[in-house]
Amino acid sequence: MRLAHISDPHFGTEEAPVRDALREDLLREAPDLVVLTGDITQRARQAQFRAARAFLDSLAPLPVLTLPGNHDLPLFDLFTRFTAPYRHYRRHICASLSPLWRGRRVAVVGVNSTRMLRHKHGELPAPLVEQVARQLAALGESFKVVALHHPLEIIEPSDRRNRVRGADAALAAWIAAGADLFLGGHIHLPYCVATGDGSRDALVLQAGTSMSTRRRNGRPNSYNLVRFVPIALRGAGEAGLRRIEIEERDHDARIGRFTIVTCREAVCTGSGWSLLSQGAVPLPG
Structure with missing residues (x-):
């Protein structure tokens, strides 16, 4: 099972060559x-949502799970x-703000961390944290993933101010529920x-901006490709262990493609997840 994690395209500020290279990859x-994981548009305008919808449609037949970001709520149109x-998000992108996807071994729970009264920062109220914890506990898949916009x-x-409000309580409850x-x-x-x-x-896996000009400190556009391995096969002593392999793929403007830069x-194990390795050489297989 493989999952592509893209974020913050900010349609309205997208670079067409990067957008097309992402689609191809x-x-x-x-x-x-x-x-x-959100900030699909720059200013929640219908034209930007339509452009995003066209991009998502161009990925067919790949299934897509989407979540809103703070930029997907109108900033200047206070009445709306x-x-x-x-x-506009529901009309053009997805009717649900808390989508659920279930595969044979992996389940992904979408959580809406945006709030109408918060211009930028996210929040996870206690009732929402408890609801998601119950949802996670009821899932039977080998891997349980939670997706939201805010870190x-x-x-x-x-970035301390950008961390979602209620993060500590959410992490404790959701990890205990099996995330x-x-x-x-x-x-x-x-x-x-x-x-x-x-x-x-x-x-916790964060993604950069996938195609926007709003790159941070000159970092390239990027996305993550995640592989879930239910049973480790590298040695007899590892039988029964679960593995996650993550590739960060950055856009290389020199060749116009996304390439693997970090694995x-x-x-x-019994105490949960531990990062074992990180490097610039692609993982085998």
């Missing part, structure tokens, strides 16, 4: 699911923001970290 790799903030963990002190991997965007910075209280850890591998 996704269709070439043909993941089982594409997850888009306070009366029907998700109207649950940060690596740069300057293995959290997907996020918002800050246009790709990274992967293990998180938890030590008794059971999970992974990460994580393994799940």
Whole structure:
């Protein structure tokens, strides 16, 4: 099972060559699911949503799970923001703000971390955290993934204000309910970290901006390709372990393609997920 994690295309600021290269790479790799973690548009305008819809349609037959970001709520149209903030998103992208995808071994739970009264920052109220925890606990798939727009963990002190409100409570409840991997965007910075209280850890995977000119500190556009391996095959002593392999793919403007720049591998033992390796050489197989 493979999952492509893209985020923050910000249609209205997209670069056409990068957009087309992303489409080509996704269709070439043909993941089982594409997850888009928000900020689909730059200013929640209908023309931007239509452009996003055309891009998503061009990925057919790949299934796509989408979530709204703070940029997908109207900023200047205050009447729409306070009366029907998700109207354009629901009309053009997805009717559900909390989609669920279930495969043979992997389930992905979508969580809406945006709030009408918050211009930029996200929030996870206690009732929502409890609802998602119950949903996770009821799933029987080998791998449980939670996707949302705002980051649950940060690596740069300057991003402290961008971490979603209620992150600590959400991580504790959702990891206890069986979550293995959290997907996020918002800050246009790709990274992967293990998180938890030590008794059971999970992974937080962030994606950069997939095609927008709003690149952070000159970093290239990027997305993640995730492979879920239910049984490790590298040695008899590892039988029964679960593995996640993650490729960060960056857009190389010199050749007009997305290429693998970082490979990460994580393994799940009795205490949860641990990152084992990271390098610039593609993983075998």
